[in-house]
Amino acid sequence: xxxxxxxxxxxxxxxxxxxxxxxxxxxxxxxxxxxxxxxxxxxxxxxxxxxxxxxxxxxxxxxxxxxxxxxxxxxxxxxxxxxxxxxxxxxxxxxxxxxxxxxxxxxxxxxxxxxxxxxxxxxxxxxxxxxxxxxxxxxxxxxxxxxxxxxxxxxxxxxxxxxxxxxxxxxxxxxxxxxxxxxxxxxxxxxxxxxxxxxxxxxxxxxxxxxxxxxxxxxxxxxxxxxxxxxxxxxxxxxxxxxxxxxxxxxxxxxxxxxxxxxxxxxxxxxxxxxxxxxxxxxxxxxxxxxxxxxxxxxxxxxxxxxxxxx
Numbered sequence: 425x426x427x428x429x430x431x432x433x434x435x436x437x438x439x440x441x442x443x444x445x446x447x448x449x450x451x452x453x454x455x456x457x458x459x460x461x462x463x464x465x466x467x468x469x470x471x472x473x474x475x476x477x478x479x480x481x482x483x484x485x486x487x488x489x490x491x492x493x494x495x496x497x498x499x500x501x502x503x504x505x506x507x508x509x510x511x512x513x514x515x516x517x518x519x520x521x522x523x524x525x526x527x528x529x530x531x532x533x534x535x536x537x538x539x540x541x542x543x544x545x546x547x548x549x550x551x552x553x554x555x556x557x558x559x560x561x562x563x564x565x566x567x568x569x570x571x572x573x574x575x576x577x578x579x580x581x582x583x584x585x586x587x588x589x590x591x592x593x594x595x596x597x598x599x600x601x602x603x604x605x606x607x608x609x610x611x612x613x614x615x616x617x618x619x620x621x622x623x624x625x626x627x628x629x630x631x632x633x634x635x636x637x638x639x640x641x642x643x644x645x646x647x648x649x650x651x652x653x654x655x656x657x658x659x660x661x662x663x664x665x666x667x668x669x670x671x672x673x674x675x676x677x678x679x680x681x682x683x684x685x686x687x688x689x690x691x692x693x694x695x696x697x698x699x700x701x702x703x704x705x706x707x708x709x710x711x712x713x714x715x716x717x718x719x720x721x722x723x724x725x726x727x728x729x730x731x732x733x734x735x
Contacts, residue, residue: 425504425505425508425509425510425511425512426510426511426512427501427511427512427514428511428512428513428514429514429515429516430513430514430515430516431475431513431515431533431537434473434511434513434537434538436471436538436539438470438471438539439470439471439539439540439541440465440470440471440472440473440511440538440539440540440541441461441464441465441468441470441471441472441473441540441541441542441543441544442461442473442474442475442534442538442540442542442543442544443457443458443461443473443474443475443543443544443545444474444475444476444543444545445475445476445545445546445549446476446477446480446481446588447474447476447500447504448480448493448494448495448500448588449494449495449588449591449606449607450495450500450503450504450507450607451579451586451587451588451591451606451607451608452579452581452586452606452607452608453546453576453578453579453585453586453587455507455608456576456579457544457545457546457576458474458504458507458509459507460544460574460576461474461509461542461544462507462508462509464542464544464574465510468541470541471510471511472508472509472510472511473509473510473511473512473513473538474504474509474511474512474513475513475515475538476500476512476513476514476515477514477515477516477517477521478497478514478515478516478517479516479517479640480493480517480640481517481522483517483640484517484518484519484522485519485522491592491640492592492640492641492642492643493640493641493642494588494591494592494595494607494611494642496614496638496640496641497514497638498614499612499614522553523553524552524553525552525553525556526551526552526553526556526557526561526565527552527565528552529551529552530562530565530569531569534569534571535569535571540571541571541572542571542572542573542574543562543566543571543572543573543574544574544576545559545562545573545574545575545576546575546576546578547559547575547576547577547578548578549562549575559573559575581605581606586606590602590606591603591606591607592642594606595611595642595644595699596642596644596645598644598645598647598649598701598702600699600700600701600702610652610698610699610700611644611698611699612696612697612698612699613634613636613641613643613679613696613697613699614694614695614696614697615634615635615636615637615679615694615695616634616635616637616692616693616694616695617632617633617634617635617690617691617692617693617694617695618633618634618635618691619633619691628716629682629716629719630682630687631665631680631681631682632680632681632682632683632690632695633678633679633680634664634679634680634681634695634697636679643666643677643679644666644699644702645666645702645705646666646667646668646677646705646706647665647666647667647702647703647704647705647706648663648664648665648702648703648704648706648722649663649664649665649666649699649700649701649702649703650663650700650701650702650703650725650726650729650730650733651663651664651681651697651698651699651700652697652698652700652733653681653683653695653696653697653698654695654696654697654698655683655690655693655694655695655696656693660683660684660685660686661683661684661726661727661730662681662682662683662684662686662726663681663682663684663703663722663723663726664679664680664681664682664697664699665678665679665680665681665682665706666678666679666706667706668706670706670707670708671708671709671711671712671714671715672712679697681695681697682719682723684723684726684727700729700733701729701732701733703722703725703726703729704722
């Protein structure tokens with residue numbers, strides 16, 4: 425998969441099959457569209473292209489939005505690479521771009537730049553300035569400019585339509601089982617282990633302080649979680665604390681993971697933390713000894729819960 429930053433940097437003499445959108449989470453509904461597109465592109469011997477936008481349009485059009493994203497840009501790239509598309513085009517979303525009319529978007533970009541043979545889209549896709557145009561309008565454009573529009577129906581689980589918004593809500597409410605069903609994978613935090621205060625070692629609970637550099641990444645609510653951690657392609661079970669560490673009068677939020685049966689120096693290493701279950705909310709304790717006793721209970725609770733997630 426080639427990654428191209430900016431529509432202006434894409435160039436190909438041949439026609440392509442394209443899908444476009446923000447694809448936050450690349451959930452099972454997104455995967456359905458992309459898998460169909462890739463299969464069709466291979467059959468027609470055309471390029472399978474995906475056009476996405478960053479920042480998320482809501483971050484630009486609604487400057488006061490507090491939206492957090494399921495995936496960082498790097499995480500999204502890694503997921504899309506596995507799905508087999510040929511070109512991932514990441515275009516900077518701006519106010520100027522948002523003012524393109526539906527006609528300009530189709531004529532100058534979809535037809536003029538990408539030379540689309542087919543466009544795969546969701547059933548409720550809207551485009552152009554102020555989302556002025558619908559899928560029906562795109563079909564009319566297709567007849568005018570000679571491309572096919574294929575709509576993929578929404579993916580449903582137990583009569584519930586899958587969406588990025590519902591996945592964000594599930595993560596915020598610690599419903600990781602639902603998030604996994606919709607995503608087709610565990611929800612993850614990925615990052616580099618940074619130096620911390622070192623308190624964990626002094627109470628026999630050494631932790632790896634996970635640094636999340638992307639401020640827009642959705643982080644679960646404060647509390648203690650059962651997690652599974654991928655370190656150098658090997659999985660370790662453990663528990664993660666997200667919060668400000670009120671017992672020691674902490675201020676800044678941290679994400680600290682304690683791995684069971686693990687004793688390695690991993691400062692500077694990259695970890696992928698998979699969320700399985702929330703154990704409890706964050707709490708301020710009267711003393712460090714009380715905190716240590718609670719952490720022992722948390723670890724026991726985590727280990728009792730692990731049997732549910734085996735395999």
